[in-house]
Amino acid sequence: MASVEIKNLQKSFGQVKALHGISFAIPDGAFVALVGPSGCGKSTILRLIAGLEEISGGEILIGGSVINDVESKNRDIAMVFQNYALYPHMTVAQNMGFSLRLLKKSKPEIMKAVKEAADILGIGEFLDRYPKQLSGGQRQRVAMGRAIVRQPQVFLFDEPLSNLDAKLRVQMRAELKALHRRLGATTIYVTHDQIEAMTMADIVVVMRDGVVEQVGRPLDLYDAPNNAFVAGFIGSPAMNFFQVTTKANSDEVVFDDGQKLVLPSYVELDGAFKIGMRPEHLVQCPESSGFQVSIVASEQTGSETLLQAELNNQDMTILLRERFDAAPGISHNFTIDPALVHLFDSESGARIVI
Amino acid sequence: MQRRRKFWFAIAAILPTFLIFGWVRMYPIAETLRLSMFEWNLLSKNKLFVGFSNFRELFGDDQFLDALTNTAIIAFGAMAVTIPASMILAAVIYHRTKSRFAGFYETAVFIPHVVSLVPAAMAWKWIFDAKLGPLNAVIVGLGGEAQPWLFDPVLSVVCIIVLVSWQTLGYGVLIYLVGFRNLPKSVYEAAKLDGASGIQSFIFMSVPLLKPITLYVSVVTLISGFNVYAQAYVLASDTQGAPGRLVRVLVLDMLENSFQNFRVGYAAAEAVILLTVVLLLTIVQFGLLRQKGGK
Amino acid sequence: MGSAKARTRRNNAIIDVLLFSICLVLLLPLILLIANGFKTPAEMLTWPPSILPQNPTLENFRTVFTETPLLRWIFNSLAFAILSMIAIVVTSALAGYIIGKFPFRTINIIFILFLTTAIIPFEVYMIPLYFQVKALGALNSIGGLLIGYLVMSFGIFLIRQNVIASIPDELLEAARIDGAGEFWIFWHIVVPLLKGPLAALAVLAFFQAWTTFAWPIIVMTRKTSFTIEVGLANFQSAYTIELSLLSAASAAVMVPSTLAFILLRRHFVEGISASGLKE
Numbered sequence: 001m002a003s004v005e006i007k008n009l010q011k012s013f014g015q016v017k018a019l020h021g022i023s024f025a026i027p028d029g030a031f032v033a034l035v036g037p038s039g040c041g042k043s044t045i046l047r048l049i050a051g052l053e054e055i056s057g058g059e060i061l062i063g064g065s066v067i068n069d070v071e072s073k074n075r076d077i078a079m080v081f082q083n084y085a086l087y088p089h090m091t092v093a094q095n096m097g098f099s100l101r102l103l104k105k106s107k108p109e110i111m112k113a114v115k116e117a118a119d120i121l122g123i124g125e126f127l128d129r130y131p132k133q134l135s136g137g138q139r140q141r142v143a144m145g146r147a148i149v150r151q152p153q154v155f156l157f158d159e160p161l162s163n164l165d166a167k168l169r170v171q172m173r174a175e176l177k178a179l180h181r182r183l184g185a186t187t188i189y190v191t192h193d194q195i196e197a198m199t200m201a202d203i204v205v206v207m208r209d210g211v212v213e214q215v216g217r218p219l220d221l222y223d224a225p226n227n228a229f230v231a232g233f234i235g236s237p238a239m240n241f242f243q244v245t246t247k248a249n250s251d252e253v254v255f256d257d258g259q260k261l262v263l264p265s266y267v268e269l270d271g272a273f274k275i276g277m278r279p280e281h282l283v284q285c286p287e288s289s290g291f292q293v294s295i296v297a298s299e300q301t302g303s304e305t306l307l308q309a310e311l312n313n314q315d316m317t318i319l320l321r322e323r324f325d326a327a328p329g330i331s332h333n334f335t336i337d338p339a340l341v342h343l344f345d346s347e348s349g350a351r352i353v354i
Numbered sequence: 355m356q357r358r359r360k361f362w363f364a365i366a367a368i369l370p371t372f373l374i375f376g377w378v379r380m381y382p383i384a385e386t387l388r389l390s391m392f393e394w395n396l397l398s399k400n401k402l403f404v405g406f407s408n409f410r411e412l413f414g415d416d417q418f419l420d421a422l423t424n425t426a427i428i429a430f431g432a433m434a435v436t437i438p439a440s441m442i443l444a445a446v447i448y449h450r451t452k453s454r455f456a457g458f459y460e461t462a463v464f465i466p467h468v469v470s471l472v473p474a475a476m477a478w479k480w481i482f483d484a485k486l487g488p489l490n491a492v493i494v495g496l497g498g499e500a501q502p503w504l505f506d507p508v509l510s511v512v513c514i515i516v517l518v519s520w521q522t523l524g525y526g527v528l529i530y531l532v533g534f535r536n537l538p539k540s541v542y543e544a545a546k547l548d549g550a551s552g553i554q555s556f557i558f559m560s561v562p563l564l565k566p567i568t569l570y571v572s573v574v575t576l577i578s579g580f581n582v583y584a585q586a587y588v589l590a591s592d593t594q595g596a597p598g599r600l601v602r603v604l605v606l607d608m609l610e611n612s613f614q615n616f617r618v619g620y621a622a623a624e625a626v627i628l629l630t631v632v633l634l635l636t637i638v639q640f641g642l643l644r645q646k647g648g649k
Numbered sequence: 650m651g652s653a654k655a656r657t658r659r660n661n662a663i664i665d666v667l668l669f670s671i672c673l674v675l676l677l678p679l680i681l682l683i684a685n686g687f688k689t690p691a692e693m694l695t696w697p698p699s700i701l702p703q704n705p706t707l708e709n710f711r712t713v714f715t716e717t718p719l720l721r722w723i724f725n726s727l728a729f730a731i732l733s734m735i736a737i738v739v740t741s742a743l744a745g746y747i748i749g750k751f752p753f754r755t756i757n758i759i760f761i762l763f764l765t766t767a768i769i770p771f772e773v774y775m776i777p778l779y780f781q782v783k784a785l786g787a788l789n790s791i792g793g794l795l796i797g798y799l800v801m802s803f804g805i806f807l808i809r810q811n812v813i814a815s816i817p818d819e820l821l822e823a824a825r826i827d828g829a830g831e832f833w834i835f836w837h838i839v840v841p842l843l844k845g846p847l848a849a850l851a852v853l854a855f856f857q858a859w860t861t862f863a864w865p866i867i868v869m870t871r872k873t874s875f876t877i878e879v880g881l882a883n884f885q886s887a888y889t890i891e892l893s894l895l896s897a898a899s900a901a902v903m904v905p906s907t908l909a910f911i912l913l914r915r916h917f918v919e920g921i922s923a924s925g926l927k928e
Binding site: 525 | 661664665667668669671672673675676678679681682685693694695696697698700740741743744746747748751753755756759762763766768769770771772773774775776777778780781796797799800802805825831832835856859860862863866867877878881882892895896899900902903906907910911914917918921922
């Protein structure tokens with residue numbers, strides 16, 4: 001097991017800069033999720049750590065030593081690929097034992113290691129099958145088994161669940177987490193799905209356009225996002241944003257359509273801002289208070305109600321824990337606990353902390 | 355109604371091709387099979403039915419057996435050279451896909467395959483020339499002994515194998531390149547992380563994964579090897595300069611029997627044997643492919 | 650130990666040098682042939698042989714073009730190859746389209762007949778075919794030569810595959826609903842969509858006819874009706890001493906056709922690769 005440290009990491013593909021000096025550190029044994037929209041560079045980081053791409057600048061340290069010039073096989077890492085990358089011409093056992101075979105381990109030794117890993121993953125009965133005879137979930141386990149057999153210091157996962165159906169994904173999520181607890185190895189997990197990141201990781205790294213936007217524990221990202229991008233990316237359904245203005249010495253923020261919201265703690269601000277309100281934080285209120293939105297559609301799932309609404313011709317979503325029968329076109333008033341409101345700089349998007 | 359109209363259009367559109375096909379393919383193929391059972395001297399009107407006696411005679415005919423052996427040696431020899439060479443060459447060219455010379459490599463390797471047979475064979479004939487050829491010049495220069503390349507029955511077979519392999523190599527490389535490009539990249543990345551070197555990846559991944567391509571290229575090379583003619587015709591003239599006599603090949607023997615010995619039925623029997631060889635090779639290929647798929 | 654980058658770069662440089670040498674060796678026979686075309690007859694007889702001509706001369710080329718029917722042979726080959734190309738493209742386009750999009754039982758039976766004859770090499774049935782040509786009195790004519798190369802099984806498959814892969818049924822149905830006739834659909838919708846594979850097939854067919862040997866050598870027996878391949882092969886037995894002339898003639902034929910290949914390489918590769926993907 002080992003810590004992983006990334007220092008000012010840069011990567012260019014020809015003229016295109018994919019990573020603009022990324023830095024973060026992963027403590028020994030942690031489960032870290034790299035999350036961001038596609039093309040943000042998260043997979044590139046993983047491939048650089050694995051040694052599948054050449055580093056253009058900066059350093060990667062595993063267990064305290066720089067591994068920039070170390071060959072993949074000597075980096076003591078194992079990777080699970082998005083499409084599993086199982087060797088189609090080898091049985092499950094041969095797939096899992098391939099790395100040990102290259103290390104010239106004896107047959108019984110390889111068999112023992114493969115058996116152990118297979119038992120952990122519950123694929124013992126498939127050892128003589130070929131990948132194409134397995135279901136998606138089973139292939140996924142074989143791919144993990146291949147990684148486990150090597151007993152690496154660091155596990156790398158590249159969107160490993162994206163090829164599974166929704167139900168299996170939830171199940172594998174729990175299994176992966178349990179596996180991490182059992183093996184205790186440092187794990188770096190790339191995903192575009194913020195729910196996977198939130199539910200599995202100890203630390204989440206949010207990325208965009210080759211830059212780290214925020215590193216933190218899952219709930220910290222939710223409660224205190226650094227900027228509007230992180231605020232919008234973390235949480236589902238996504239946060240609602242509106243343009244507002246405030247005046248100094250006033251405890252009100254004013255929406256573009258003139259509606260107002262009272263925010264006592266922001267009394268000193270002056271100018272134009274972006275306000276962020278999570279759908280699940282909005283609550284109904286009498287017509288005399290809050291702000292008025294017009295309902296576009298409502299979806300009832302029994303436990304909750306999801307409303308599509310408009311405020312000043314701008315879309316917003318509202319998630320209610322109670323049943324709410326709203327006819328389209330009718331207006332209702334909603335409000336929010338001022339403590340749950342986020343305010344962002346309208347230029348840079350940075351969150352304004354009071 | 356519409357279905358009927360479509361049907362008649364389909365029939366009308368395919369009919370010309372079908373008729374030509376029947377006329378220039380199916381009929382002569384059937385005729386080959388039929389003639390192989392007859393004795394016909396080309397000049398007379400009468401064809402005499404002789405059953406399988408042409409075939410019986412063939413297997414006691416030294417010239418034919420010589421031709422069959424030579425052809426088989428050339429076909430398998432060329433395959434034995436072409437398959438490993440083209441696979442390795444394709445692997446290396448694929449590895450350098452991003453190089454700015456990649457296009458040059460592909461073209462250069464492929465040119466021998468498209469150059470007309472006869473000029474290419476001329477070039478090699480001079481290289482192999484015993485008295486004036488550069489090959490012997492190099493050998494002598496290195497302290498070796500000049501060899502009568504094209505005047506020795508064994509050496510001339512070797513020369514023909516070299517020429518045929520040189521021509522087939524480009525085809526093999528091209529097909530293998532297609533194969534390499536269709537292989538999943540991530541499998542190689544997984545192998546790299548599992549600790550495989552480039553050469554180990556080639557042995558443990560490429561070779562088994564490309565097995566269907568190898569089978570295909572092998573059979574294509576073998577079949578074209580069994581039809582070798584122009585190469586032997588140009589390279590292996592006998593001492594009097596008569597083309598192709600020193601290394602008899604099947605097609606040459608067939609044409610000689612038909613047009614010089616006036617034994618058309620006998621030549622047709624040879625063609626049927628050639629056909630049988632080709633069919634056997636194809637069946638073996640499909641058998642091996644299925645065996646792999648059925649696991 | 651240098652950086653990983655430097656190591657990879659060095660390895661790649663070594664591979665490039667190696668590949669370059671291999672390519673050079675593969676092209677060497679052709680380079681030597683061209684060089685020989687410029688040598689004087691006397692130089693051809695020197696020992697050790699020279700690689701590049703000492704006193705390059707154009708005399709050989711003048712001789713082969715003026716004193717032998719080389720131009721005539723080239724014309725024969727060109728005419729044959731172009732006509733064969735046209736015939737193969739037309740028959741393959743029609744048959745491939747019909748087989749790919751008209752799944753009637755009759756059509757399927759015809760397809761199976763095409764399929765079963767596809768693997769049979771030309772050499773197997775060329776003798777009976779010769780007698781068919783002879784019966785028509787077409788020996789020693791381009792027409793007679795063409796009879797062997799009017800259709801190409803592989804061409805039919807190539808077009809069928811592409812029709813199935815790249816022409817959706819809905820497109821044809823939409824045209825039919827709009828009232829288009831079947832032939833109009835073929836000409837205005839199908840053919841334009843098949844431009845790529847048809848070009849590939851055309852190039853393949855041209856080169857196949859251009860380089861064929863066994864068939865023309867039995868059909869074209871008169872000196873003026875030779876194709877270039879047959880002409881050169883006979884050249885060598887007739888003028889065996891004049892190696893420089895032979896080389897000049899070969900080079901004169903080979904260089905333009907090789908240049909044509911380099912220009913058309915993409916189509917060629919596309920066509921050939923399709924044959925490998927079939928299995």
